[in-house]
Amino acid sequence: MTQLTIIVATDAKGGIGINNTLPWRLPEDLAHFKRMTSGHPIIMGRKTFESIGRPLPNRRNIVVSRNAEWRADGVETVTSLEAARALVESTDQAFIIGGAQIYQQSLPLADVVVRTEIGQAFECDAFFPELPAGEWQETAREPHVSEAGLPYAFVTLRRRQG
Numbered sequence: 001m002t003q004l005t006i007i008v009a010t011d012a013k014g015g016i017g018i019n020n021t022l023p024w025r026l027p028e029d030l031a032h033f034k035r036m037t038s039g040h041p042i043i044m045g046r047k048t049f050e051s052i053g054r055p056l057p058n059r060r061n062i063v064v065s066r067n068a069e070w071r072a073d074g075v076e077t078v079t080s081l082e083a084a085r086a087l088v089e090s091t092d093q094a095f096i097i098g099g100a101q102i103y104q105q106s107l108p109l110a111d112v113v114v115r116t117e118i119g120q121a122f123e124c125d126a127f128f129p130e131l132p133a134g135e136w137q138e139t140a141r142e143p144h145v146s147e148a149g150l151p152y153a154f155v156t157l158r159r160r161q162g
Helices: 027-037 046-052 081-087 100-106
Strands: 003-010 015-017 042-045 061-064 076-078 093-096 112-118 136-145 151-159
Touching: 003 015, 003 027, 003 100, 015 100, 027 112, 027 151, 042 046, 042 081, 042 100, 046 061, 061 081, 076 081, 081 100, 093 100
Parallel strands: 003 093, 003 112, 042 061, 042 093, 061 076
Antiparallel strands: 112 151, 136 151
16 A cells, blocks of 8 residues: 655745745755655646656656646656556555645545644745644654754654544
8 A cells, every 4th residue: 555645845824835936945845855755756736847847856757637638748647636646556655745736635645744844934825734633643843944044844744543
């Protein structure tokens, strides 16, 4: 059974982006994202892929788009999250990397959330869904401060069993 892991960075109000870009500059989070996802399939929405601009190396890139005709070099296109899950069922772990609609759809299916919590609010127009109370348990937290003085923490949450 594939472990489905959501990986996300949120600001102090749960914001994840504005105008299809990240509102903050946090190289430490990008390095953390790369360490976590390298060698694993990544599943994202079309707008997230377009904001990145290219397939991410050393990862199987799967893009969910309602438009079955949409294509990009180096990615596999599917029209649903269920179809994306079917593509990764033989792997040990796959990562959901955004955006907001894909996070919302995948939250009930996910086993783990790896969240970078940024201790400041930014102007955002896209948000991570609220985690249902009682369903998730924090299992790890690594607090840090960026070179620019921005407080953040790498947080791991696991779905409670039973």
